[in-house]
Amino acid sequence: MRAPDSPVVAKGDALLAVENVSLGFGGVKALSDVSFDIRKGEIRAIIGPNGAGKTSMLNCINGFYHPTDGCITFKGRRRARMRPHAAARGGIARTFQNVALFKGMTTLDNLMAGRSLKMHKSFFWQLLRHGPAMEEEIAHRRVVEDIIDFLEIQAIRKVPVGKLPYGLQKRVELGRALAMEPELLLLDEPMAGMNLEEKEDMSRFVLDVNQQFGTTIALIEHDMGVVMDLSDRVVVLEYGRKIADGKPDEVKRDQRVIDAYLGVAH
Amino acid sequence: MASEAAVRRPGIEPRMVAWLFAALGVAALVVILAIAARTGAIGRGNLVYDVVVDPFVLMAQAPDLLVQTLWEGLVSGVLYALIALGFVLIFKASGVFNFAQGIMVVFAALTLVGLHEKGVPALVALVLAVGVMLVLAIAVERVVLRPLVNQPDIILFMATFGLTYFLIGLGELIFGGNPKQMIARQLYLPQGATDAAIFGGRVRFQHIDIAAAAIASLMIATLAVFFSKTRIGRALRAVADSHKAALSVGISLNQIWVIVWFTAGIVALVTGIMWGARSDVSFALQIIALKALPVLILGGFTSIPGAIVGGLIIGVGEKIGEFYWGPLLGGGIESWLAYMIALLFLLYRPQGLFGEKIIERV
Numbered sequence: 001m002r003a004p005d006s007p008v009v010a011k012g013d014a015l016l017a018v019e020n021v022s023l024g025f026g027g028v029k030a031l032s033d034v035s036f037d038i039r040k041g042e043i044r045a046i047i048g049p050n051g052a053g054k055t056s057m058l059n060c061i062n063g064f065y066h067p068t069d070g071c072i073t074f075k076g077r078r079r080a081r082m083r084p085h086a087a088a089r090g091g092i093a094r095t096f097q098n099v100a101l102f103k104g105m106t107t108l109d110n111l112m113a114g115r116s117l118k119m120h121k122s123f124f125w126q127l128l129r130h131g132p133a134m135e136e137e138i139a140h141r142r143v144v145e146d147i148i149d150f151l152e153i154q155a156i157r158k159v160p161v162g163k164l165p166y167g168l169q170k171r172v173e174l175g176r177a178l179a180m181e182p183e184l185l186l187l188d189e190p191m192a193g194m195n196l197e198e199k200e201d202m203s204r205f206v207l208d209v210n211q212q213f214g215t216t217i218a219l220i221e222h223d224m225g226v227v228m229d230l231s232d233r234v235v236v237l238e239y240g241r242k243i244a245d246g247k248p249d250e251v252k253r254d255q256r257v258i259d260a261y262l263g264v265a266h
Numbered sequence: 267m268a269s270e271a272a273v274r275r276p277g278i279e280p281r282m283v284a285w286l287f288a289a290l291g292v293a294a295l296v297v298i299l300a301i302a303a304r305t306g307a308i309g310r311g312n313l314v315y316d317v318v319v320d321p322f323v324l325m326a327q328a329p330d331l332l333v334q335t336l337w338e339g340l341v342s343g344v345l346y347a348l349i350a351l352g353f354v355l356i357f358k359a360s361g362v363f364n365f366a367q368g369i370m371v372v373f374a375a376l377t378l379v380g381l382h383e384k385g386v387p388a389l390v391a392l393v394l395a396v397g398v399m400l401v402l403a404i405a406v407e408r409v410v411l412r413p414l415v416n417q418p419d420i421i422l423f424m425a426t427f428g429l430t431y432f433l434i435g436l437g438e439l440i441f442g443g444n445p446k447q448m449i450a451r452q453l454y455l456p457q458g459a460t461d462a463a464i465f466g467g468r469v470r471f472q473h474i475d476i477a478a479a480a481i482a483s484l485m486i487a488t489l490a491v492f493f494s495k496t497r498i499g500r501a502l503r504a505v506a507d508s509h510k511a512a513l514s515v516g517i518s519l520n521q522i523w524v525i526v527w528f529t530a531g532i533v534a535l536v537t538g539i540m541w542g543a544r545s546d547v548s549f550a551l552q553i554i555a556l557k558a559l560p561v562l563i564l565g566g567f568t569s570i571p572g573a574i575v576g577g578l579i580i581g582v583g584e585k586i587g588e589f590y591w592g593p594l595l596g597g598g599i600e601s602w603l604a605y606m607i608a609l610l611f612l613l614y615r616p617q618g619l620f621g622e623k624i625i626e627r628v
Contacts, residue, residue, distance in 0.1 A: 088516025100511035
């Protein structure tokens, strides 16, 4: 479901373009003059050492931060600043580095909350919880149940997510983002703190989401094996600057990237 | 591990045993006291008798009085629950303890009565009062909450103090400080009373009390369902849990805050009408809103069922306490008993009956 006036981006074209984006907090420059694009249908990895500005970049894309300079074009619309609400409405969903779930709510309710923007029945009908509002509730519940099946989390549907182990919380968070039926999915370290088996599961889900639903994915990840396997293209940040951009193989051989990760002898 | 599980018999926990012993102890005490009272070992004038036996003898001898007391306690309990609900809604959604809830009750009722005094028909005045509460909600969100977002809770709490005094000033400026009569008749609220014969006595039910209990219960039920089962309700809980995550799924914090403050305003208006009809509309009315504090401590700040149960316990508890135990202390215990109960609760169960358990990781 996309807004009627927004242009349809063909596969392979740039869905999102970041142009000369800088971001400063007081005297600290988190990002300086970063440009790259994310093409429709690809898995784009953003990597770099700790503090390189990866999460700041995601925060700019979904409107949590406003770039001090430069602009971001999403689906052909160019913006200097975007509000998180507008980003979500435009089809950008995300997960967080340190899992941000609604801990007191069940898995089901978390996913249903992800569909907030798709539900339109008025306050009045909801107050009655009858008629159109009820039909709407049922229709969306069906979509959510499909996502639950897809992520194989049927067993924890009614468990408050605060009680779940970390790996499952990450999966629920992915589910909530998927419930938004996003065009662009931002994943901030989806495999951080996971064991090998959980990582393999999560990698499979990321690939499936990309292939089955055609969702464009931007992904921050530290596990180089995962990044090289999953992504179509990689952008490398260091100290808030872009130091490399290209296919995983090219990036892997880039001397500046090797230096950034291993350190240079001075 | 396996052997330990086998040794422990299922269903019997140390906690249950403790409760069992406590219950047995109380039962034994009752029997002993009953025998002592029968044989005349203790009687009127003895402190133990006056405190532990006499009130119950009175209850048994005049059940109609007991019913009357319970009914009055129930009515104020439901109204307390309604006020507490106003607090809980705002606390859940924005983490703010809204000190201004009490004055919102007065302000809403004053607006209604004041407009009617200026010649506006009662029902139109009611609609306008609802409109004023909506404007207030939007103004609070714009002027107070939005600029103070991400500030420590204590700052927001102090801001609600400011709001309280602002509303007192505004109310006095527009409508004057004199107590007013609630326009109960013009709003088609029932008048008069019915006497019912119960247990050989007569129990008096004020019609306005019946209406208050019914309307408040209906409102509580609607709000409880609304906030647990619908999209906006889910969004509200989502905002309460994590602002960041709520923003990322496209929930608008500003919109939720307006909805919540508006709902709290409506709750204030209904409370103001009902309580105003039982006494009158004056600034003293905000004191009853403070009664919501012990209710919240009892029920837990984050729980809607807690607000309901807490309200009933406090309402019934203080009426029973006043009627049966009050004379021992020269009466008037109604005004402080609720706070004493709350204090005891704070010592033993600071999260309240239904609140989320407070776990602080160090």
